Every structure is written in structure tokens, then in C-alpha cells.
Amino acid sequence: MVGEKEDWQYCYSARILQQVCFNLNCAWQSFFNPNMPHARKPKFKSKRSSRQSFTTDRAKVIGKYLKLDQPYQANYDKIRMTEPLRFTGIIKTTTITKRGDQYHASIAVEVPDNDFYPATQRCSSCGTIKTKDCYGGKQTLSGDLIHRQHQTYYCYNCGTVSDRDKNAVENLIQYAAGLSAVTV
Numbered sequence: 001m002v003g004e005k006e007d008w009q010y011c012y013s014a015r016i017l018q019q020v021c022f023n024l025n026c027a028w029q030s031f032f033n034p035n036m037p038h039a040r041k042p043k044f045k046s047k048r049s050s051r052q053s054f055t056t057d058r059a060k061v062i063g064k065y066l067k068l069d070q071p072y073q074a075n076y077d078k079i080r081m082t083e084p085l086r087f088t089g090i091i092k093t094t095t096i097t098k099r100g101d102q103y104h105a106s107i108a109v110e111v112p113d114n115d116f117y118p119a120t121q122r123c124s125s126c127g128t129i130k131t132k133d134c135y136g137g138k139q140t141l142s143g144d145l146i147h148r149q150h151q152t153y154y155c156y157n158c159g160t161v162s163d164r165d166k167n168a169v170e171n172l173i174q175y176a177a178g179l180s181a182v183t184v
Helices: 007-011 014-032 164-176
Strands: 052-056 059-062 065-068 090-099 102-110 152-154 161-163
Touching: 014 052, 059 090, 065 090, 152 164, 161 164
Parallel strands: none
Antiparallel strands: 052 090, 059 065, 090 102, 152 161
């Protein structure tokens, strides 16, 4: 892009600029796509903004540390994480955000398809998972086989009756915190 690179360009990984160009291209494609009438013109961040961040797709977790793609002649150590990753899988992107004097990392992980978590089929109280062969059958868009109410979750094991969405949210909170084990 330029004939001679300035010193500041060597301080950062080339993948960061490539990721910005990729995201910008996706934003403009969405803006000009006639099938997406509500897409807005892309907004650009300012260097003087209070929220500064960058995204890279070359990050690795090594033990309790996050290691970013090391740019040309850069000399920095791994970043210590305050908690381990909650999900195992392939790291797709990592966004580093500076808020005040602290840095925060947001890691997007692609989990394998066989790690499907049945949040809408599991009772948040006792952990029983509804299957098509169990009493009442699976919870579907028209409810289960006994109660034809989509928005209400009935557990025939412990007797819990709750809102279907609240039950699913509680299951996802337990799953993210590592409190629930999937048993069928």
C-alpha cells in the first residue's frame, strides 16, 4: 500500500489491518445488498474514541495465557487471562478492547456440531432432557404431546412448570458457568 513503511506499522500485526479490510468489505456488501433494506452505511472509529479495540484471527490460548500474533520485531509477552476459556473449540477471532487502564479480550470460539446443547429441552431444576421417546415427547413449536402450549415448559420428572424461554436462559447460564452436565 505504501512504498516505505513507517515505524508504527511494524508495531502491529498485518492480520489486524487485513481483518479491518475484511470487516469493512462485509459492511459495504451488506449496505449495497438490495435484500437487506435496513443495512446502514458503515461507521468508522476514531483514534480519539474512549473505546479503542482491535480484532485479530491469529490468537492462541496456551495454558492460562493468551498469545497474539507477534508482529515484526515486537517484543511482548503472553497476556495472562483471569479465567480459562469456557468452551473448547477453534478460536475464530479475538477482540482486544481498552477500557480505561484495563484491557479485555473477547474470544469467539467455534464449537463442533456434536456439542449441541439442548437448552429448550432440558429442565433447569432437575436436568432431565426431553426426547421424542420420553413421556410427553420433545418440546416443539406446538408444545409437547400432552400440553400443546409452546411458551410453557412442563417437566414430567420433577413437576416444574415454567416459561419456556426463562427455562432455556437458566440452562444456558448454568452451562456457561459449568454447573450443568448434559445427561439424557
